[in-house]
Amino acid sequence: MALSSRRSSFWSAALAILCSLFIISISSSAQSQPDNASKRRLVERPAPAYPALARGLALAGIVRVEAVVSPEGSVKTVDVKGGHPVLVQAAVNAVRKWRWEPAAHESREPIEVKFTPE
Numbered sequence: 001m002a003l004s005s006r007r008s009s010f011w012s013a014a015l016a017i018l019c020s021l022f023i024i025s026i027s028s029s030a031q032s033q034p035d036n037a038s039k040r041r042l043v044e045r046p047a048p049a050y051p052a053l054a055r056g057l058a059l060a061g062i063v064r065v066e067a068v069v070s071p072e073g074s075v076k077t078v079d080v081k082g083g084h085p086v087l088v089q090a091a092v093n094a095v096r097k098w099r100w101e102p103a104a105h106e107s108r109e110p111i112e113v114k115f116t117p118e
Contacts, residue, residue, distance in 0.1 A: 040100040040101055040103055041100065042098060042099075042100055043073065043099050043101055044097075044098060045098050046094055046097045046098070047094065048091050048093065048094035048115070049090050049093070049094070050090065050115060050117075051089075053086050054086050054115065054117075055117065057086070058117040059084060059087065059115070059117065060115055060117055061083060061084040061087055061115055062083060062112050063080070063082070063084070063088055063090075063091035063092075063112070063113045063115070064082045064083055064110070064112050065079060065080050065081055065083075065091060065092065065095055065110075065111050065113065066079045066110050067079075067095050067098070067108070067109045068106060068107075068108055069100050069108075070106055071102060071103055071105060071106055072102055073100040073101055073103070074099060075095060075096050075097075078092045078095050078096060080092065081110075087113075091115075095111055095113065
C-alpha cells in the first residue's frame with residue numbers, strides 16, 4: 001500500500017471515530033433528566049478555585065457533574081459528566097463543599113460549574 005493511501009486511510013478512520021464520538025455526546029446530552037433528579041434548594045455554594053494553569057491559558061468552560069446528596073444535605077459522591085480536564089478537579093473540589101436543604105431521601109443533583117478567566 002502506498003504511503004499516501006495509508007495516510008488517507010488513517011485520516012478517514014480518525015474522522016469516522018471523531019464523528020461517532022460527537023454523535024454519542026449529542027445523543028447522551030439530548031436525553032431527559034433522570035426521574036430521580038431533584039430540585040433541592042442549595043443553601044451553601046462555595047465558588048471553585050480557578051486553576052493557575054487555566055488562568056495562564058485564559059481558559060473558560062463548563063464542567064458538568066452529578067452530585068449524590070445525602071438526606072442531611074451533604075455531598076456523598078461527585079460523578080464527572082463532562083468538561084475540560086484542566087477545570088474538572090477544581091469543580092469537583094468545590095461541589096464536595098456544597099450543601100443542600102435536608103430532604104427525606106438521598107437525591108441526585110445535576111450541576112454545571114462555569115469557569116471564566118479572571
